[in-house]
Amino acid sequence: MPNLTIDGQKIEVPAGTTILQAAEKLGIEIPRYCYHPALPVAGNCRICMVEVEKQPKLQIACYTPVAAGMVVKTNSPKVLEARKTVLEFLLVNHPLDCPVCDQAGECKLQDYYMEHGQYDSRLASVKVKKEKKAFSIGPTVMLDQERCILCTRCVRFTDHITQTCEFGVFERGDHSQVDVYPGKELDNKYSGNVVDICPVGALTDKDFRFKCRVWYLDHTRSVCPGCSMGCNIDIDWDKSRPHTQKKERVMRLKPRHNPNVNNYWICDSGRYNYHFIDENRILSPQYLDKLVPWSEAVERIAEILQSTKPERIGVLASAQLTNEDLFVIRKLFKETLKAHVDFKAPERPGDSDDFLIKADKNPNTAGALAILGAQADAQTIVQKARQGELDLLYVFGHDLVKLFGEETVAQIARKVKLFVFQGSNINDTCGYAHLNLPGSVYAEKDGTFTNCQQRVQRIRPAFFPLGDSKGDWEIVSLLAGQLGSPLSYKDSQDVFNDIAKTVAGFAGMSYEKISDQGMVLKK
């Protein structure tokens, strides 16, 4: 373990650590463009140059390994001058189009210019003109070669991470340009990540372009609900600009670093899977064709529950729900009412690969198994309902029409006394349900999901539930109150603490301990 000194501070790091990484451990951020912790080192931008005692030239911090007794200066006049110099070179041919550039506000050229540049311009007025500006290179990404600083992060991402090799650097000198190979498109399952790693506005996301200035965005830490991988994300949302298209609150999703789960990446289907948050929502409880207040809605259910036997109650929970939702369902329906509760639907396995995309498209299958136990298929409950053996069928989120066909669902609607659908978005089943209850979406929920690695991870509410919708466990709590067996949880954390006390796998966990990296279920 070599000992070295960086800016007067001593540190001991494992051999092979680079100066940049060692400095990071001391909280010293050395500027970087081409360096990305998940990609091989390219060493081409030169902005991370630092002074190493006894070395005649400045060294690039991203590549130079530490050595015993090394003395590094990251802010000597020589280093600061070199940074200015490199910035100036990078800006020689960079267009001055920040006012119309989507990257403005999160652009490393802007940031480092303010931090390390601020020189009087001596740039030539004539810039190299490149061919592709606002050029579509695939279904998700636009390329602007003039904004590109040729850091090659995108090239290395497609070479080493997706290994799809769409990008290359063409031409030479100041005419060099990043482009996709002739006849190729940037069309892979992780294409959106190149926008995240692009430090400038060369690669922009078609989905986000011109939608919102980034400084209007708020960020909420969450977990992608798209599959059982549970990739960590940031929900970037904006409520201050209601004039934006369709009044959407969520502007984009971005991957959030978690070395145990998704590292720096998310897949495209997860990234663009947010429009449902503000589209096609159930906004109010509805009984038959009439909008009703919550009080009436729960009354309708309570009436049936009070007048029937446990074996004539069927509940179809869902692995889309949070651990907290599922636990409260267990409390009321399983433990208090002794009803038949199930969660697994006979879904066809989805798309998968050996990286981040899992065939199980539910974010909380592991949690549902831990809380509700291994269950039979939903088939049993549906069969019973169809044959008139149930008085109440309570479905959470599942689109039974898609799963079992229109005819079966129509039959169920005729046979059961009350067919309840609780969910966030309208689907074909809603039309058959007698009572529709508006649940909130994950972006409106506080709670936890358990991913396929058994890792329990936090989701946080970005904003309040839309319309009259409520969190799923809160609706179930409301019903419990109506039935005279109230569950007195004040918030999700309260529910979770009870889970930690009750469900073996969660023992010892708390929201604080789960934090941002998650905690694995105990066996």
Place this chain on the structure above:
Amino acid sequence: MEKVLTRNFGLENSHRLATYLKNKGYEAARKALTQMTPAQVIEEIKKSNLRGLGGAGFPTGMKWGFIPQANPKPKYLVVNGDEGEPGTFKDKYIFERDPHALLEGIIVTCYAIASHKAYVYVRGEYVKSMQTLQAAIDEANSSGYLGKGIMGTTFDLDVVVHPGAGAYICGEETALLESLEGKKGFPRLRPPFPAVVGLFGCPTVINNVETLACVGPIIANGGGWFAKLGSPKNGGNRLFCVSGHVNKPGVYELPNGTTLRAIIYEHAGGVPNGRKLKAVIPGGISAPVLTADEIDVKMDFDSLKSIGSMAGSGGIIVMDDTTDMVWAAMVAARFFAHESCGQCSPCREGSGWVYNNLKKLYHGGARPHDLANLPGIIGNIGGNTICAFGDAVTMSVGSYVLKFREEFENKIKERVCRI
């Protein structure tokens, strides 16, 4: 003076094996393979003070010694015949007039570093060179001088000719390796150096054609003999390529340490039409330019370095008093802007910026601050780049502005745009 590199150049059919054999050909290789250990060969080369004649002047024997023999991977010799440095045309003569001298050097070198495969990377435009070299390799192969069991020993060696594709940067040794591996010619980050991780990730020695052509004679006559031919730390002769404003441009074999004055006036016939000498580039376009007052310098690596220039590839470009030095600087800058590989930012953006600035200065439209800024911009490239190309831009283009400042200032006075 004893001819070493050009000893066979004047012979009829000098490129043929029969001619070469008649003149003690392959005897040095036989001596090395049958009477010497690899360590003894390296020792002899060290004694000779042979230095890399591609331009860097690195001691050749020391370079061979860096090959880690304990490394189980195959070792390679890569011969740099890219010869892209403007003003340099010596390797072409070796390829075409004495290819067997190169092959003999390759055999000895490979024996010294325990390599069984050598790649000769030849400048793409050198079609005739490639054909001649290939014919020589074929002859050597069929006569037992290459291939399996060379000259009855157990030593095997294959030599492969690989054409370059026209990029100057592929003469930079690590860019050359990338190119050989089928990739774009981008210089690599160092360390690791090629001696440890080179071609296909294996230990590799990269030597210039002329350097290897010296190896045979050194083994035949001894390192001491070769060392005595040249300067104290720069043994032997080298091929000086003289071009530009001289009466007799061409390739001259002369001992290292010959003065530049002697080369221009005694050997190349002086400046034509009674004009005056103004400036000389002593070692290819990357070398800082010298003024007429500096030509008493000895032409060896250390002497040229001591006056702030470099011996480089031995390409001497002579300029007389009709030369516009702003134009000369612009032409050099245009070359660098065109040939910068574009990998790292200072060189990619800087070389074009410098060229644009000089274009303005030469064609008119420049303002005083354009000249005032120029040395700073040029200076910011060198020392901050992945390879030595950036240093070359700074050293070479910078030297014109430094040494002929008055001409640059006059350009502004004549053609300044006064708004």
